[in-house]
Amino acid sequence: MEVTILGCCGGYPGPGQAASGYLLTIGDKKVLLDCGSGVFSNLQLHVPINGLDAILLSHLHADHYSDLMVMRYAIDMNAKRGMEFKNVPIFAPKTPESVISSLSNDWGYKIGYIGHESELPLFGAKARFFRTQHPVECYGIRIEYEGKVFVYTADCSVDTRFAGYLDDADLCIIDCGELEANRRPNMLHLTPKECYSCAKALRVKKMILSHMVPFYDREDIELEARACGDWNYELAQVNKTYRI
Ligand SMILES: [Zn+2]
Numbered sequence: 001m002e003v004t005i006l007g008c009c010g011g012y013p014g015p016g017q018a019a020s021g022y023l024l025t026i027g028d029k030k031v032l033l034d035c036g037s038g039v040f041s042n043l044q045l046h047v048p049i050n051g052l053d054a055i056l057l058s059h060l061h062a063d064h065y066s067d068l069m070v071m072r073y074a075i076d077m078n079a080k081r082g083m084e085f086k087n088v089p090i091f092a093p094k095t096p097e098s099v100i101s102s103l104s105n106d107w108g109y110k111i112g113y114i115g116h117e118s119e120l121p122l123f124g125a126k127a128r129f130f131r132t133q134h135p136v137e138c139y140g141i142r143i144e145y146e147g148k149v150f151v152y153t154a155d156c157s158v159d160t161r162f163a164g165y166l167d168d169a170d171l172c173i174i175d176c177g178e179l180e181a182n183r184r185p186n187m188l189h190l191t192p193k194e195c196y197s198c199a200k201a202l203r204v205k206k207m208i209l210s211h212m213v214p215f216y217d218r219e220d221i222e223l224e225a226r227a228c229g230d231w232n233y234e235l236a237q238v239n240k241t242y243r244i
Pocket residue numbers: 010011020061063064155211
């Protein structure tokens with residue numbers, strides 16, 4: 001299994017960047033995890049536009065799905081020129097209903113639903129979803145394949161129950177959209193220190209800090225992460241591939 005970072009900005013893409021998107025390779029199958037703005041452009045550096053086998057959306061905030069709309073233009077324009085497209089299954093939460101109905105009715109996507117503890121066989125891998133604490137219905141994903149474990153936490157606050165899902169993961173992409181330096185009540189995303197605590201408590205072997213908000217300096221995120229002590233982490237880098 002491999003995962004490639006296609007976009008790692010939280011909320012909106014910074015200059016020359018992309019919002020959330022990750023390309024998961026399972027054997028020879030290509031699965032897109034989230035599709036925020038800028039992701040479709042980076043995706044094409046790694047797979048042809050008709051090369052996806054499945055799409056999983058953690059939740060329906062625009063920074064995680066908005067490029068699905070421009071992807072529809074790409075599909076329609078290239079299909080007219082004779083390119084063949086598979087019927088790619090898309091899985092997403094059932095709500096907000098207005099977004100789901102727009103994606104299905106206006107954009108022509110057929111969507112299967114995911115829920116807390118729902119499981120999905122995924123090209124020989126086993127995907128299990130877990131609800132995170134976020135203002136809309138949102139799911140993290142634990143994927144097991146050939147004895148290895150990959151976790152994507154999606155967007156999550158510290159109140160999320162991580163135990164039972166992140167345990168002993170070989171690689172975890174985690175929402176690090178906050179800083180201790182900017183601590184305030186009821187933060188919607190994790191700080192590097194909270195990511196560290198999670199990694200230590202659940203024996204995560206490697207953490208990729210992602211969903212970084214463009215108005216925070218990468219250097220400040222790095223400084224807070226380094227100050228936590230000895231742990232295996234990295235700030236997400238666009239177009240970098242990690243073997244799991
Ligand atoms: Zn987000």
